[in-house]
Amino acid sequence: MFGVWTSCISWIGLGFGCWSLRFLNSRGLLSIFAMENQMKTVRDAPDVLDVNSSGIVGGGGMGDTYCEDAASDNQPFTPWTRSVASGVDLLRDPRFNKGTAFTDKERESHYLRGLLPPVVVDQELQINRILENVRAYETDLEKYVEVMDLQERNERLFYKVLIDHVEELLPIVYTPTVGEACQKFGNIFRRPHGLYISLKDKGHVLDCLRNWPEPNVQVIVVTDGERILGLGDLGSQGMGIPIGKLALYVALGGIRPSATLPVTIDVGTNNQSLLDNPFYIGLRHKRATGEEYDDLLHEFMVACKQAYGEKVLVQFEDFANHNAFRLLAKYSTSHLVFNDDIQGTAAVALAGLLAALPITGGTLADHKLLFVGAGEAGTGIAELVAMEISRQGKISVEEARKKIFLVDSQGLVTKSRFDSLQPFKKPFALDIAPISKLASVIKELKPTVMIGTTGKGGQFTQEVLEEFSSYQDKPVVFALSNPTSQSECTAEEAFKHTKGKCIFASGSPFKPVTYEGKTYTIGQSNNAYIFPGMGLGTTISGAIRVHDDMFLAAAESLAKEIGEDHLAKRQLFPSFTEIRDISAHIGAAVAEKAYELGLATKLPKPKDLLGYAKSCMYSPVYRQFR
Numbered sequence: 001m002f003g004v005w006t007s008c009i010s011w012i013g014l015g016f017g018c019w020s021l022r023f024l025n026s027r028g029l030l031s032i033f034a035m036e037n038q039m040k041t042v043r044d045a046p047d048v049l050d051v052n053s054s055g056i057v058g059g060g061g062m063g064d065t066y067c068e069d070a071a072s073d074n075q076p077f078t079p080w081t082r083s084v085a086s087g088v089d090l091l092r093d094p095r096f097n098k099g100t101a102f103t104d105k106e107r108e109s110h111y112l113r114g115l116l117p118p119v120v121v122d123q124e125l126q127i128n129r130i131l132e133n134v135r136a137y138e139t140d141l142e143k144y145v146e147v148m149d150l151q152e153r154n155e156r157l158f159y160k161v162l163i164d165h166v167e168e169l170l171p172i173v174y175t176p177t178v179g180e181a182c183q184k185f186g187n188i189f190r191r192p193h194g195l196y197i198s199l200k201d202k203g204h205v206l207d208c209l210r211n212w213p214e215p216n217v218q219v220i221v222v223t224d225g226e227r228i229l230g231l232g233d234l235g236s237q238g239m240g241i242p243i244g245k246l247a248l249y250v251a252l253g254g255i256r257p258s259a260t261l262p263v264t265i266d267v268g269t270n271n272q273s274l275l276d277n278p279f280y281i282g283l284r285h286k287r288a289t290g291e292e293y294d295d296l297l298h299e300f301m302v303a304c305k306q307a308y309g310e311k312v313l314v315q316f317e318d319f320a321n322h323n324a325f326r327l328l329a330k331y332s333t334s335h336l337v338f339n340d341d342i343q344g345t346a347a348v349a350l351a352g353l354l355a356a357l358p359i360t361g362g363t364l365a366d367h368k369l370l371f372v373g374a375g376e377a378g379t380g381i382a383e384l385v386a387m388e389i390s391r392q393g394k395i396s397v398e399e400a401r402k403k404i405f406l407v408d409s410q411g412l413v414t415k416s417r418f419d420s421l422q423p424f425k426k427p428f429a430l431d432i433a434p435i436s437k438l439a440s441v442i443k444e445l446k447p448t449v450m451i452g453t454t455g456k457g458g459q460f461t462q463e464v465l466e467e468f469s470s471y472q473d474k475p476v477v478f479a480l481s482n483p484t485s486q487s488e489c490t491a492e493e494a495f496k497h498t499k500g501k502c503i504f505a506s507g508s509p510f511k512p513v514t515y516e517g518k519t520y521t522i523g524q525s526n527n528a529y530i531f532p533g534m535g536l537g538t539t540i541s542g543a544i545r546v547h548d549d550m551f552l553a554a555a556e557s558l559a560k561e562i563g564e565d566h567l568a569k570r571q572l573f574p575s576f577t578e579i580r581d582i583s584a585h586i587g588a589a590v591a592e593k594a595y596e597l598g599l600a601t602k603l604p605k606p607k608d609l610l611g612y613a614k615s616c617m618y619s620p621v622y623r624q625f626r
């Protein structure tokens, strides 16, 4: 195969000078441009040929591992230019476009003369221009549209600005603004991004995947839009979430952009206001359920492996409880899959709890934990905490669960409700009389940690917080629901109503709080700390399954990032400015666990996993085109 292509390329290269030829391969259209007797291929098909600047053909296949593949993306000057279009096509391709940063030489050699204003600027100046424009907008939604437009125009600039200004831009491309963007997705719709797979595609899901232009996908984030953050059913408009999460996989975890695929499965929506909205982008009927739903999901899961192989990571995101748990159980033994809202959120919250121990004193097993909200996040965290207590204390998980209490919309989860409880709540049912009011639950059980995962704003009222802090000095309060509007309380309320005693974290970002002259930095207990590193770890090790122990390893790795400086400000999570380094550590810890569990396929195991993880991470610095 390689030899045939080599001679084909040489022949065209010698014979044609400046030409564009198109070949149809089995995966779709592969364009080949011949320029000045050099060949440059467009689009990296799995059997792509790499051509270096001196016209020597090399490569001949994307590396089997993530790293070999990523390495060519990372070199600021690569002779192994794999994919270069020319002329106006180059400007219109966000993967290669550099706008006014194309040098005069590049403009000359790539048929850009006259297509750009004469000025040549560097990436730094472009970043300053973008930031100035973004900052000039009044609303966060306008900022979101501006920044996401950049992703469609100039991918490397988008990631460079996001990485270099992560604290400022994360709340724009991610929670809370992405929530509002999803609510108004039909109104702000410009260009499609990601794959929309709907009931209309039944029987043709593999065709949808084959239409996606990138053949070497390594991470898929998929939602069915039924429970977008704490905002409920947003149908097809939930697409903003997979897009945002994957932008973070790249910016925070160093996954290559071309290896990411956002997917929304549209089976309808039960959101009447969207069904009535003329600008709604999805199927205009109520949600399909039962066999119809399961069949489409199954077709998708099978197609993922067919299209991208055994090692493609599928992240389930923002599915409703009734599907989230069973889909995870159904596919976790056959696919490399995890649920971010159950397992990612669990790992990040566990990291926060471990980080808090030097302040509270004692071990995790010394705490009594109350979960307010007993859905994916609540029971996900509860289970992982129970596993950690069991591991640390050498007791059974059943015994460890006794330190955990759940409250759902009906009140305390007790044995008296056993028959009607959803299966994921049953292991935590208490053998005591039912209590419906939250403040009364707290009074009765006297928990030391209270974690909100209700998806409903304002649940931690003044009464609740006062009661919770009435019998202890260091009450731990996590208000994890997103976006900010759904947070169980604000950071300010937490400090005020606990009289400055609390150790607080939230799912969405809050500004620092000053209480009685002391300023506290608010750590964001958001799965964004975990999933990028998880993706890095599974790809560099070639893992074929995700195991709970990998999440424990990720949580422990994240908790280690918290030092005395952080604790002095009661900050349980590091700043996002350090996240790429943190993701590399998490990636190495996850990969290490994958090897230990026999789930890794990249052999031999790299000697220095951390160094290897770092070397694999995508860098958005512009490449030069010769």
Ligand SMILES: O=C([O-])CC(=O)C(=O)O
Binding pocket: 175, 228, 229, 230, 318, 340, 341, 481, 482, 507, 526, 527
């Ligand atoms: O997206 C986020 O910010 C965290 C998350 O998964 C959710 O709230 O569903």
Ligand SMILES: [Mg+2]
Binding pocket: 229, 317, 318, 340, 341
């Ligand atoms: Mg989520």
